[in-house]
Amino acid sequence: MPHYYTLGKIPNKRHIQFRDAEGKLYSEQLFSTEGFSSNYTLLYHIHPPTLIVDIAEPVDVSPKAATKNNITPRCLEGFNVKKEGNYLSARKTILFNNDCHIVLAAPTELKADFFYKNADSDEVIFVHEGTGKVKTQYGSIPFEYGDYIVLPRGTIYQMEFDTADNRLFIVESHSPITFPKRYLSKYGQLLEHAPFCERDIIKPQFEEAIDQKGAFHIHVKKKNFMYDMTYANHPFDVVGWDGCEYPYKTSIHNFEPITGRVHQPPPVHQQFDANNFVICSFVPRLYDYHPQSIPAPYNHSNIDSDELLYYVDGDFMSRKHVTRGMLTLHPAGIPHGPHPGAVEKSIGKTETKELAVMVDTFYPLHLTEEALAIEDPSYKNSWL
Numbered sequence: 001m002p003h004y005y006t007l008g009k010i011p012n013k014r015h016i017q018f019r020d021a022e023g024k025l026y027s028e029q030l031f032s033t034e035g036f037s038s039n040y041t042l043l044y045h046i047h048p049p050t051l052i053v054d055i056a057e058p059v060d061v062s063p064k065a066a067t068k069n070n071i072t073p074r075c076l077e078g079f080n081v082k083k084e085g086n087y088l089s090a091r092k093t094i095l096f097n098n099d100c101h102i103v104l105a106a107p108t109e110l111k112a113d114f115f116y117k118n119a120d121s122d123e124v125i126f127v128h129e130g131t132g133k134v135k136t137q138y139g140s141i142p143f144e145y146g147d148y149i150v151l152p153r154g155t156i157y158q159m160e161f162d163t164a165d166n167r168l169f170i171v172e173s174h175s176p177i178t179f180p181k182r183y184l185s186k187y188g189q190l191l192e193h194a195p196f197c198e199r200d201i202i203k204p205q206f207e208e209a210i211d212q213k214g215a216f217h218i219h220v221k222k223k224n225f226m227y228d229m230t231y232a233n234h235p236f237d238v239v240g241w242d243g244c245e246y247p248y249k250t251s252i253h254n255f256e257p258i259t260g261r262v263h264q265p266p267p268v269h270q271q272f273d274a275n276n277f278v279i280c281s282f283v284p285r286l287y288d289y290h291p292q293s294i295p296a297p298y299n300h301s302n303i304d305s306d307e308l309l310y311y312v313d314g315d316f317m318s319r320k321h322v323t324r325g326m327l328t329l330h331p332a333g334i335p336h337g338p339h340p341g342a343v344e345k346s347i348g349k350t351e352t353k354e355l356a357v358m359v360d361t362f363y364p365l366h367l368t369e370e371a372l373a374i375e376d377p378s379y380k381n382s383w384l
Contacts, residue, residue, distance in 0.1 A: 002248045003188065003198060007139055007206040008240025010044060018044060020239075032245055033122070033153050033176055041243025043137060046211050051232040053215060062224035063093040063101060065366035070331050075379030076371055078104050078310065078325035079167070086112040087159035088219060091170065094371035095308065095329070097363045099276040102308065103170035104370075111160045114217040115235055118153055120224070121172035124272060124279060125149040126252070126357055128312060128325065130166030134159050137238045138246045139204030146252045146312075146355075148271070150177055155247055156218060156235045167325065169310050171359060175275030196271070200254040204247060210234040252312075252355065257285035262293050269358065280358040284314065286351050296346035299337030305360045306331050314353040328379070332364060339382060 011018040018026045027048040032040035043049075081092050083106040090107035101121070110132075127147045134141045134149055136157040143149055151157060153176075183194035190197050212234040220227045250271075258268040269280035287295040307330045316322045330336040338346075 006242035010240040039244040041245045043241040046237040047233040054230040056228040058225035074329040075376040076327040080374040092370040095365040101172040105168040108164040119222040122177040123151040124171040126169040128167035132161040173274045195256045255281040261290040277361040282356040296338045301335040308359045310357045312355040
């Protein structure tokens with residue numbers, strides 16, 4: 001939920017004539033993801049954004065469930081996903097439901113000659129390894145380790161990497177990605193008790209409009225089908241824009257943890273909100289300071305939600321044998337908690353260096369064959 005911003009050249013009023021130096025009208029485009037009832041942005045193109053040359057036959061890219069029902073704790077070794085391809089072809093959907101898709105990718109190609117638009121979902125791309133730049137019609141966003149890149153659905157973009165060593169954890173949300181309402185004023189400003197603020201929201205950098213004609217391929221994902229659409233003009237021909245709907249990034253390293261005298265519940269770690277799921281950031285923090293506190297989390301019952309934890313870096317006092325890129329899934333309906341010995345071991349500790357991303361969904365997640373291929377089947381017995 002970024003705030004009003006503007007880049008480049010725009011007219012002094014909406015929906016009026018706006019011409020270039022030679023008198024040619026720029027083409028205005030309203031971009032919003034909830035009709036005319038929510039945030040929007042107005043972009044000004046050199047050419048109309050409607051000049052479609054061709055649309056190829058769609059390809060079915062819907063994820064396939066490998067499990068019908070799941071009540072088993074699961075552990076997936078995320079770094080076992082094959083390193084290959086570009087920012088789109090490298091993606092492997094490992095978990096999904098009707099609200100979101102969980103995707104891993106380890107792209108090795110530095111760039112691709114096409115553009116991508118996800119017309120189904122907002123995307124949150126967490127950068128675990130790698131640096132580079134996201135290029136959009138709004139401008140560019142450089143990225144590095146620890147960044148969350150938030151792309152509203154319908155954003156046309158490319159990802160370019162500096163090296164072939166990249167790891168991405170991606171959440172595709174079928175509803176808008178926002179900040180938790182309890183951290184916002186009634187006018188939308190982040191409040192003082194929020195664990196991040198507007199200064200942590202990094203907006204696009206302006207890039208000069210690209211006025212090129214040719215055959216530009218945009219891969220468009222819509223209702224789990226991929227369409228290869230050919231446009232007559234470069235999609236990044238925007239001379240300016242303004243509004244409240246645009247891509248941005250924020251870093252997990254700028255999340256300020258909320259601590260207390262006793263162990264705090266998971267909602268204090270929440271970073272993003274969506275329909276039927278949340279995304280949380282676990283960051284280095286001081287432990288509880290009650291003289292008899294137990295820093296390790298208490299056992300808790302997942303009655304209403306699936307809990308997915310993606311381990312990024314550091315030491316985790318509640319788990320044994322944690323590796324970078326590991327994912328644990330604790331499904332709704334059963335209790336889970338620290339591994340044996342973790343509770344006693346945590347007493348007296350003053351801080352943790354853990355770094356992780358958590359996704360809690362209120363409807364069950366289905367595992368795909370790609371998930372089962374990287375599963376550690378012994379995990380369900382690891383509390384014995």
